Amino acid sequence: MATTISNPPYNMKWQHPFFAQSQERFMLGVPPESNANYAFILTALSKQDKAVFLLPNGVLSTNNKEEQAIKASLVEKNYLEAVISLPDKMFESTSIPTSLLIFNKKKQTSNILMINASSLATEEIREQRGQVGSKSHTSRVYKKKVNVLSDDAISKVMSLLDKPVNERGLSKVVSIETIKEQDYVLTPNRYIEMKQETVQHTSMERLVKQLNRVSAEKGAVKLTINRKMANDLGLMPLIKLLQESGQTSKELNEQFKGDGLILNDENLVTLTNNKTFKIEVKKWNELPDIIVMFAQMWKQLMVTCNNEENRYLMELRDIMLERYFK
Incomplete structure (x- = not known):
């Protein structure tokens, strides 16, 4: 079975195509123009029976009316196979928490597997060099902490996908009726029974x-x-x-x-x-991350503006040359 695997741009604005309601991919609803997350999902499912999406956690508990309706339809039609919540700070460019949503239009069960992979994460320190600024900055090595899933953790998640079972603090097999009772919220920790641990306060x-x-x-x-x-x-x-x-x-x-x-x-x-x-x-x-990101955005804008300015200056020069050398 062919599978679409996608990590689309998050929370991107888009424009509704003409007669969007009549397009097959939007038979479950037309996502809002303010956010294309569900547009990517519906487009993939109109072409493939199986799709895996890496998206921000906002898709799991959205308050948008159009997105809520689409999410409910995806659950009711039994297209959603599993939701895997991932740890935050997994990416070097952003700390935003994300989840994997696995869709399967031909799944063999009416349940949905919820996995809290955040509990399997370990911390790793990665080294980076500055990308902008003076030589003293670009030659300096910065250390950044990120959360990662080890090979063992990934194997554990894969085994749960192969044979879904309930494990306290890690996974839960949830019925569509239960999700409906929770107003179709898809956040795994809403359903997973957490481990009972004795609280030991830090000094x-x-x-x-x-x-x-x-x-x-x-x-x-x-x-x-x-x-x-x-x-x-x-x-x-x-x-x-x-x-x-x-x-x-x-x-x-x-x-x-x-x-x-x-x-x-x-x-x-x-x-x-x-x-x-x-x-x-x-x-x-x-140097704070936000300043580094600002510098990169400023650099990109300045390069674009400078290129455009040079184009206008060359055109102006051509006009002046024609004026003085006729």
Whole structure:
């Protein structure tokens, strides 16, 4: 049986073709123009009986009305064979958590296998060289932590796909009726029985160390932004959360007096009424990922604009030459 395997662009905008409702691939519904995730799925299933997609976890519990209807139809028609949730930080370019969705229009059972592969992940440190900037940056080696699935972990997942069984904390064979009762949410952990473990708290010293490590990552870049701009960009809820986090750290520092423990409570965002949008790099020993990504995007834009500018300049030069040498 031929199988389509795809890792399409995530959450990409697209345009409905004319008479989309009449196309065979959209018989289960037309995905919204704001997101093409389900358009890729439906297109593949219109051509193949089996398809495997690597997609962001948003497809599993979408709130979009059109996507919800399509997801319900895929379940009800018994096209979905398995959902495998993967650990976050698997990719070097993004930390977004993803899942594998396996579709089979000719499956031999009416159940759906849910697998939590995140529980099988191990951490690996990979080295990268800077791609932009001065020689001191491009020759520097950066270390990045990523989550990986070992060969043994992959073999375990494959064995579950061959012979689906229930394993606490790892897998669950779920009926379509059960998924329907859960409003067609496809997140594996919604159904998998988690292992019962005795909670052993980390020492306060280690927790404070870890909290300050995360705080340092958050504070690698400080933002000063116009209040209205922040509101128009939809940043105010996040800024409020960051401010509340800082306030919590200050309150805990008051309680820690005498214990020798200090949490970082530095302000990460400054709101201003001035027409200001300023990004300040606070971490120089290792350039923050967001600055590296910005530099790469800026470089690409500048190259494109420069090429276009050169084309116009050459055309202008030709016009001037014709004017002065007639």
